[in-house]
Amino acid sequence: MAEPSHDLFPIKRRGLMLVLSSPSGAGKSTIARSILDSDPEIDMSVSVTTRPKRPGEVEGRDYIFIDRTEFDLMVNRGQLLEHAKVFDNYYGTPRAAVMDALAEGRDALFDIDWQGTQQLAESAIDDLVRVFILPPNSRELERRLNTRAQDSQAVIAARMAKASDEMSHYAEYDWVIVNHDIEESVEQVRAILCSERLKRKRQVGLGEFVKGLRAG
Ligand code: 5GP
Numbered sequence: 440m441a442e443p444s445h446d447l448f449p450i451k452r453r454g455l456m457l458v459l460s461s462p463s464g465a466g467k468s469t470i471a472r473s474i475l476d477s478d479p480e481i482d483m484s485v486s487v488t489t490r491p492k493r494p495g496e497v498e499g500r501d502y503i504f505i506d507r508t509e510f511d512l513m514v515n516r517g518q519l520l521e522h523a524k525v526f527d528n529y530y531g532t533p534r535a536a537v538m539d540a541l542a543e544g545r546d547a548l549f550d551i552d553w554q555g556t557q558q559l560a561e562s563a564i565d566d567l568v569r570v571f572i573l574p575p576n577s578r579e580l581e582r583r584l585n586t587r588a589q590d591s592q593a594v595i596a597a598r599m600a601k602a603s604d605e606m607s608h609y610a611e612y613d614w615v616i617v618n619h620d621i622e623e624s625v626e627q628v629r630a631i632l633c634s635e636r637l638k639r640k641r642q643v644g645l646g647e648f649v650k651g652l653r654a655g
Pocket residue numbers: 463486487490521522523525530531532550551552553554555556
């Protein structure tokens with residue numbers, strides 16, 4: 440993987456896990472895409488899933504599509520950092536890619552639900568930054584869910600019910616953004632990312648840097 444950009448961040452740091460959770464339709468995917476496109480130090484953590492590929496989705500970019508047998512094998516071998524059943528499908532985060540990224544000073548962005556976030560909190564709280572995105576109101580949430588043409592009415596209805604359940608978990612997150620305006624929300628996520636990267640515990644190269652400063 441690429442060296443961290445020294446123009447942006449001169450001191451060696453440990454990467455972080457940025458979790459974005461929200462009910463479907465709150466704008467999370469757009470926010471995530473915008474961060475990934477504009478920030479060279481963060482990569483998407485690509486999950487494995489047992490759900491069928493949707494039109495337009497790309498293997499290895501959106502998900503790694505596997506069957507249930509393979510999924511169970513990965514769970515049993517401890518190859519998933521967290522995993523959960525969402526709707527009727529199974530999802531999980533491959534461990535190795537994330538651990539390598541953090542050690543190299545790169546961040547990983549996660550689009551996972553509250554169940555996965557709770558598991559990450561149990562195993563890696565020091566590396567975790569949890570952001571919850573809420574829609575501005577229920578009318579807007581419904582409207583956004585209905586514009587996803589590729590999903591059937593039954594899927595939309597199930598998502599609406601699930602959204603209510605998902606939103607009840609907002610208090611388990613470190614940061615909460617109400618997505619009134621996508622550009623503003625992206626700026627807010629950038630501000631969180633910047634602050635979290637500057638935390639002393641993540642700047643593992645500080646001792647060496649200050650030693651150099653003092654030596655003159
Ligand atoms: P979708 O099938 O629409 O892509 O995702 C459905 C839900 O599964 C979303 O809430 C998404 O955040 C969640 N999800 C996607 N990947 C993972 C994962 O690796 N772990 C967990 N826990 N949830 C995931």
